[in-house]
Amino acid sequence: MQIEEAIEKYGSLVIHIAWRITRDEEATKDISQEVFMKLHTAWADGKEIDARIKSWLGKTTLNAALNTRRQNARLVPFDEDQSPLCTEGGIADTDRTLLLDKIHQLIPSLPERQQEVFILRHFEGLPFDAIAQTVGCSPLAARSAAFQALKKIRAWLTSEPVPEKKVPPKSEVDSNAFKK
Template sequence: MLERYYQELLNFCSRTVRNRDAAADIVQESYARVLAVQHSGQAVPEPRALLYRTARNLQVDQYRRSEVRGEALQPDAEASAAELDNLAAPQACEPDAAASSAQGVDALLATIDALPLRCREAFILHKFDGLPHSEVAQLMGISRKMVEQHIKLAMDACRRCRDALDGEPAAAPLPKLRRRKPARK
């Protein structure tokens, strides 16, 4: 999580605080708070959104503390505080985007569930468990080539699902995998 959003969040805070060191402190505190929530056992379904909300709240708190202490604001700092109140959240935090994302995940999970059993098993072992093709083949007792075909079929199904969600015209259906007949002895 740290590497994924750090620079993006730092740039966001730097634009609103206009002090790179203060922004770095806010980002560090945001990460500390979000990690504390995760370590407490609470599920954080959208860590990026929580990081942004935490950073924004810390910026507002910092501004309020400076007001209470009577610290003289620089002309840019006052404009920055006003800008902070009007700043829109990232697109991913918007309710429509969150609902669309949840629907997309549900559709992809349904697509994966609809795959043939062995195809689904190979796909899950490779994509979700991170196993290489050779290990998947060994676990399933099939050839590596068959694993590649299963994963290709699953990826094509997921791609068609994503295209349908994006409103693109449906591609021609893919052929199903054929089973080889056992060799006669």
Template sequence: MERSDTELGRLADGTLMVLFANGDPDAARVLTDRLLPRAYRHAARVLGNAAEAEDVAQEALLRLWRAARTWQADGAAKPSTWLHKVVANLAIDRLRRSGRSVELGEDDFADPSPGAEARLQEAGRRDALDAALASLPERQRQAVILRHIEGLSNPEIAEILDVGVEAVESLTARGKRALKAALAGQKEALGYGHG
């Protein structure tokens, strides 16, 4: 009996992993559609380079597929958390190997929106956020991206970064304070008005 994408789309990530491990290519396609954009966004924010982000996201997904044979659907790790951890490690390895810190500014990641003024304002906001994120230490940047951009929970982030939940809370709090300070003088220029 063949399942539709809608039926597969209702399944948990871990279940899709087990189905893929048992030879179901449709499960892999549905899980790829679900996880690859998140992996790419995470890598792009950390690396600041769309091509490198694609490489990292694809490598992380390949590693996920290699792990599928031993995946336990009822295990503690979720595929999305596991994938974010691999993306975080691959991105940090790339930054360290290249000896550079991330420098963001070009907006390769903007979604088109109606109106030229709205697009310009959104690009300016994204550039300002990217530049402020780039100024954070690696761990703070990762924690802030995972929590406030990707929407992961603190326990998930703790697992990804191999730190305690309290450390995640500290990293995100310090990162948010640093971002607020970095962006404070730009409110009006970014179209947020007074206040």
């Protein structure tokens, strides 16, 4: 397989995974380019990944997107251009769009493995065998992570406030120490 064939066949998979994690068009483009450059380098180095190329691309994309999101460390605000509220479905589509936006806000609060599995299962529709191969675990572990992630998201959706990404506590500084 040539790089052009890989881009043609798996480009949409790479873009979807990157978009679902970063929710940023420029980051998605950068990640896609980075992933296919890594594929080209892997082939040039003689690595035999043709038999498992889909899972290799999925895992590489997942890692690159999570790294990008970690580096940016911010929530992506709801953008009407990205998720239109007014569609043919009216209120039902509006509710669904708002629910999806809230789910996207909750995903970074999950442990990393659960984030990966949740996105691959519920947004990409991959079977547990493929998810397991992509994230490097057993199908049973993938199923368990998906269940736990869904359980947490359901609990968070039925209660408020929305959990925020865990941030290390700031050290308390005595404000009087700086006064003379």
